[in-house]
Amino acid sequence: MTKIKKEKTEKEIKEKEIKITGTDENAPEKTGERSSDQGAEKSRIEELEKQAAQYKDQYLRTAAEFENYKRRTDAERAEFFAYAGERVLGDMLPVLDDFDRTMESFEKSHDKDALKKGIDLVYAKFTSVLEKQGLKAMQSDGTKFDVNLHEAILQQPDESKEPETVLNTVEKGYFLKDKVLRHAKVVVSSKPE
DSSP states (O other): OHHHHHHHHHHHHHHHHHHHHSOOSSSOOOHHHHHHHHHHHHHHHHHHHHHHHHHHHHHHHHHHHHHHHHHHHHHHHHHHHHTTTHHHHHHHHHHHHHHHHHHHHHHHHOOHHHHHHHHHHHHHHHHHHHHHTTEEEOOOTTSBOOTTTEEEEEEEEOSSSOTTBEEEEEEOOEEETTEEEEOEEEEEEEOOO
């Protein structure tokens, strides 16, 4: 009896396993729906893969364009800095020519009045070229000492001037447009002791 019972229970277990893993006999077949769902999924995947490939191509092109732009701007910047003084030097060439002519003239005649006149003309031309570039001399004598404009190299007691007044400019200061290019080196008054 035990042998028959054992065979029956094994048969029941197998039937249950078959029912669980197999299809239900009463249920309608959905194979057509599954194949259409799989087809739609495949076409969607293909579409997304194409779109991903387009985005990747677009990204690679943009990255390459950016690298080319970066190289081009670096080259332009390097060229700009290499030739930044070109305009200023071009404006100064006539001044250099005038100096050459003045020196040649002095060597021929040794006329100090002519030399002085020539140097004055060259100096006037030179300062006009610098002013054209935005250079302007600082007027410091008699003004109040300003740490942003002046560099005090000496303090000198003076009863006739108010303390911290610029008495004398040792080395001129200059502005380039609105920026201080060089601070003026000055002697400043102090209270007498």
